[in-house]
Amino acid sequence: MLDLRFIREHPDLVREKLARRGGEYPLEQLLELDQLRRKLIQEVENLRHERKKASEAIGELKRKGKDITAETTRVKELGERLKSLEKELQEIEAQVKTLLLEIPNLPHDSVPLGADEKDNQVVKRWGDMPSFDFTPRPHWEIGEELGIFDFVRAAKITGSRFVVYRGAGAMLERALITFMLDLHTRAHGYREVLPPFIVNEASMIGTGQLPKFKEDLFKLEDWDYYLIPTAEVPVTNLHRSEIVPEKALPLYYVAYTPCFRAEAGSHGRDVRGIIRQHQFNKVELVKFVSPENSYEELETLLLDAEEVLQKLGLPYRVVVLCTGDLGFSAAKTYDIEVWAPGQERFVEISSCSNFEDYQARRANIRYRPQGGQKPRFVHTLNGSGLAVGRTLMAILENYQQKDGTVVVPEVLRPYMGGLEVIEPQDFPV
RNA sequence: GGAGGGGUGCCCGAGUGGUCGAAGGGGGCGGCCUUGAAAGCCGCUGAGGGUCUAGUGCCCUCCGGGGGUUCGAAUCCCUCCCCCUCCGCCA
Numbered sequence: 228m229l230d231l232r233f234i235r236e237h238p239d240l241v242r243e244k245l246a247r248r249g250g251e252y253p254l255e256q257l258l259e260l261d262q263l264r265r266k267l268i269q270e271v272e273n274l275r276h277e278r279k280k281a282s283e284a285i286g287e288l289k290r291k292g293k294d295i296t297a298e299t300t301r302v303k304e305l306g307e308r309l310k311s312l313e314k315e316l317q318e319i320e321a322q323v324k325t326l327l328l329e330i331p332n333l334p335h336d337s338v339p340l341g342a343d344e345k346d347n348q349v350v351k352r353w354g355d356m357p358s359f360d361f362t363p364r365p366h367w368e369i370g371e372e373l374g375i376f377d378f379v380r381a382a383k384i385t386g387s388r389f390v391v392y393r394g395a396g397a398m399l400e401r402a403l404i405t406f407m408l409d410l411h412t413r414a415h416g417y418r419e420v421l422p423p424f425i426v427n428e429a430s431m432i433g434t435g436q437l438p439k440f441k442e443d444l445f446k447l448e449d450w451d452y453y454l455i456p457t458a459e460v461p462v463t464n465l466h467r468s469e470i471v472p473e474k475a476l477p478l479y480y481v482a483y484t485p486c487f488r489a490e491a492g493s494h495g496r497d498v499r500g501i502i503r504q505h506q507f508n509k510v511e512l513v514k515f516v517s518p519e520n521s522y523e524e525l526e527t528l529l530l531d532a533e534e535v536l537q538k539l540g541l542p543y544r545v546v547v548l549c550t551g552d553l554g555f556s557a558a559k560t561y562d563i564e565v566w567a568p569g570q571e572r573f574v575e576i577s578s579c580s581n582f583e584d585y586q587a588r589r590a591n592i593r594y595r596p597q598g599g600q601k602p603r604f605v606h607t608l609n610g611s612g613l614a615v616g617r618t619l620m621a622i623l624e625n626y627q628q629k630d631g632t633v634v635v636p637e638v639l640r641p642y643m644g645g646l647e648v649i650e651p652q653d654f655p656v
Numbered sequence: 657g658g659a660g661g662g663g664u665g666c667c668c669g670a671g672u673g674g675u676c677g678a679a680g681g682g683g684g685c686g687g688c689c690u691u692g693a694a695a696g697c698c699g700c701u702g703a704g705g706g707u708c709u710a711g712u713g714c715c716c717u718c719c720g721g722g723g724g725u726u727c728g729a730a731u732c733c734c735u736c737c738c739c740c741u742c743c744g745c746c747a
Contacts, residue, residue, distance in 0.1 A: 268706050272716040279716090282728040286674045295727075302727040470666060470703095472684085595666070598685065602666090602703080 228327045228589050235261055244333040247340055247550040257326040264323055267316040274309045278302060328438055332585040334550045335522075335559040341549025347562070348549070353533065354542030356566050357625050365569035366623040367500035370396065372631050374652035376501065387498075388490065388505045394652040395643075399622070399635070400508060402642035403615050404483050407510040407535055411612055415531045417481035417512060422461035424484055425452045430464040433590030435556035435582075442491040445505075454487035458511035459609045466515060466605075467590040473597045476605065477516040477524060481612065484509065501616045502574060508615035514608040517594065518584065521606035522559075525581040529561050532577045532612040539636045541621045542566040544573060558583045561610075565617065569624040576617045579610030 234241050238258055245252050281302045288295050339348050357363075370376035375396025381389040392400050411417040428451050431437040436444060436456060445454040455461055462482050471478070486509050497503035512531060516524045529545065536543045548560040557580040564573035584604035587593070593602035626634040633649040640647060 265706065268716080272706065275716060278727080283675075285727050289674085289727095299727045306727075472666080595684085600685095 247334050249551045252330045253326045260323050264319045271312050271316055278305050331555045332558050334553055338559050339549045342551040344552045346549040347546040349544050349546050351545040356542050361629045363568040366620040369623045369627050390501050395649045398643055402639045403618050405642050411481040417479040420480050420482045424455050426460050430460055433467050434460045434463050434586050443489050445487045456488045457486050458482040458484040462513040463607055466592045470593045470595050470602045473594050480513045482511050510612050512610050512612040515605045518606050521581050528608055528610045529579045532610050535613050538638050541625055556582050556585050565621040567624050577611035577613045582607045
């Protein structure tokens with residue numbers, strides 16, 4: 228969330244920056260409530276002060292063995308007045324908190340102005356798109372023909388937007404996960420963690436999924452627990468309500484987790500194939516850094532994610548999201564889009580964001596600056612490194628051959644028992 | 657699921673109704689000592705909020721969360737959450 232004091236002191240700036248995102252936010256209402264809140268705080272605190280002094284006096288009288296009945300009745304009245312004011316204040320504060328949680332982060336000044344994804348700007352291209360002497364096919368056709376996807380049985384055991392990976396498909400998914408984890412831990416200095424895939428409500432609020440985006444989440448019945456939509460949630464919340472020493476920064480984490488998304492409102496989008504599933508695997512990079520260099524850290528985070536695609540030989544482009552397409556909690560986001568020749572389009576495969584102190588303030592993640600000064604909020608960043616299912620999709624489409632087989636990228640072969648080509652799976656059923 | 661014990665500051669830990677925001681230790685910061693460091697010694701060191709004359713100011717809140725009793729709660733009561741031990745169940 229935003230800093231209430233900053234909003235109060237720079238309302239025009241905040242208004243203007245929120246306007247860049249488009250949409251309506253309850254800023255004016257918040258400012259009004261904040262004024263009321265501060266007035267109530269003063270009244271309450273004055274009363275408390277009075278009561279405190281009077282109570283102390285009673286203690287003094289009692290010690291001297293004097294009569295205190297007159298004083299106690301007076302203070303009791305004071306207490307009752309205080310109680311009703313406190314209740315009022317509590318309600319106002321709850322409302323302020325609610326409004327604050329519904330206001331998104333302010334876009335960074337380097338984020339291009341724009342209304343929606345059409346205004347995102349391509350900032351980089353890498354790799355040559357493969358040329359084929361046949362018409363390249365989409366991954367769902369390749370995968371089903373190879374027998375590595377089974378959508379029919381997935382629909383039977385669960386429902387739509389699920390898939391069963393079989394044989395070399397399952398192995399390829401597993402190889403990708405391990406390959407990515409190895410790259411980020413060994414070459415990029417990330418610490419590997421394997422967090423819970425289920426988190427509580429406080430964690431979801433900490434990273435910004437709740438309270439606003441409840442409909443995107445799977446919730447466990449009779450529990451205040453949710454399936455994670457991304458490892459960003461458990462990993463960022465690792466340090467919720469902590470104060471870490473400055474010398475511990477920056478903290479780099481990498482985590483493999485499955486991700487669960489209700490995909491409410493995406494009916495009819497990407498219904499074919501494995502691009503948009505209710506459950507998918509992802510390797511996620513998360514950074515906790517000091518505010519001074521978070522934008523440099525965003526650039527290196529992006530490069531760390533890009534390197535996965537480079538090593539796999541998959542062509543891609545990087546776009547910077549415009550203000551209108553920016554996620555709720557993010558101040559700046561780069562998307563990496565991999566080339567999918569079977570669909571003749573680029574598909575998002577990673578999203579790398581700097582949240583500045585927006586999540587840190589929600590989740591109360593701070594660091595103590597060297598020299599023992601007051602704690603400050605860290606900056607948090609995260610990025611997919613990468614979405615595993617979509618990487619598998621890109622491999623099928625970019626490495627497909629005329630005969631329907633798929634070449635395994637060289638870096639993955641050690642992870643697949645030396646397998647060089649994926650051929651039709653020979654299963655009796 | 658049953659029985660018991662516990663949650664206090666950056667960390668550990670004392671504190672069972674009244675100057676208790678809280679002993680002590682660790683850590684951190686500063687100083688002395690030292691060629692330098694370690695050790696030793698001395699001092700400082702919680703967080704959040706409100707306010708103005710903006711000060712090394714004044715005030716309020718915070719001892720797991722919420723509620724209650726009381727003139728007054730870290731301390732008493734209720735409730736919820738979490739952790740530990742034993743038993744049961746279990747991959």
